[in-house]
Amino acid sequence: MIYSILGLHTRKNRQAGFYARNGARKRRKKMKLTRLSDRIWYFPMEEERDRPNLGYIRGDRWSLAVDAGHSDDHVRTFYQALEEEGLPLPALTVFTHWHWDHTFGFHAANGLSLANRRTSQYLRAFREKVAREGREAFLSLHESVQREYAGGRPVIILPADLEYEGQMLLDAGNCPIRVFQAPAPHTDDSTLVSVPKDKALFLGDAPYSVFETGEKDRALCRRLEAAIRETKAEICLEGHYGPQTLEKTVSDLYED
Numbered sequence: 001m002i003y004s005i006l007g008l009h010t011r012k013n014r015q016a017g018f019y020a021r022n023g024a025r026k027r028r029k030k031m032k033l034t035r036l037s038d039r040i041w042y043f044p045m046e047e048e049r050d051r052p053n054l055g056y057i058r059g060d061r062w063s064l065a066v067d068a069g070h071s072d073d074h075v076r077t078f079y080q081a082l083e084e085e086g087l088p089l090p091a092l093t094v095f096t097h098w099h100w101d102h103t104f105g106f107h108a109a110n111g112l113s114l115a116n117r118r119t120s121q122y123l124r125a126f127r128e129k130v131a132r133e134g135r136e137a138f139l140s141l142h143e144s145v146q147r148e149y150a151g152g153r154p155v156i157i158l159p160a161d162l163e164y165e166g167q168m169l170l171d172a173g174n175c176p177i178r179v180f181q182a183p184a185p186h187t188d189d190s191t192l193v194s195v196p197k198d199k200a201l202f203l204g205d206a207p208y209s210v211f212e213t214g215e216k217d218r219a220l221c222r223r224l225e226a227a228i229r230e231t232k233a234e235i236c237l238e239g240h241y242g243p244q245t246l247e248k249t250v251s252d253l254y255e256d
C-alpha cells in the first residue's frame, strides 16, 4: 500500500482513510501526557491534523522535547499538558527531521532548538519557498495541513538555533542523551534520540516511506535497523504510532 496517496505520515492509517472518505471530523479529545519510564513522557499523536507524538525527557537540571509540533496551537496544548503534570517546559527541543508537522510549531516553543545541519537547510529552503510563493505553497501539501492551519493561523518557519553533524552528547542532569544522525528511508535528514539509562529511543518518522512517493529503500531500512539495534533500546517511539519494542519496530520497518 502506498501511504503517500493517503498523504499522511502514518503508516497505520485506516483512520486517515476514514477522514478522506467521509470528510468527517472526530470529536477532538483532550490529549494527556503518557509516561513511558522514569524520565520520559510523550504527548500522543493525532491523525486528523497529522500531529506527531511529542517526546519529553526530564533531567535533574533541564528538560528536552523531541519535536516541536505542527503549529503554535500544537505546542500550546503540549505545554498545557506538561503544566498539568507539574513538569518544567523544555529548555531544548530536538527536531527529528524537517517536516512541518514536527517543526513548524517551534516559533511558539520555549528555549532553543537543535537539529542536524541538513534539517536546518531544508527548513531555510522551505521558508524561502513560502516567502516566494505564499502560504498556499504550504497549505496545498495536504488537507491535514489545512485543518491545522485553519482560520489563518500564521505559518512561521524557523531554522534550528543549534546545528550539529554526526552526533551530539547531552546531559540534562543525571540523564545522558545521545542525539545522532541515522540513514533512514523516510528522509535523508533523520535524527534519532536515545536515552540509554531509560533504554528508550525516539525515531521520528525515520522508519516510514518517503512522504511524496511512498517508496521505501530496503538498503536504507537495513542501515536504520543497524542504528536502532545499536542503541539496545527496549522502548521505541515513532512519530505517528504508539510505543513499541525494538523487535516490533524493526519488523515493521520492512513493511510497505
Ligand SMILES: [Zn+2]
Binding pocket: 009, 097, 099, 186, 205, 211
Ligand atoms: Zn515526516
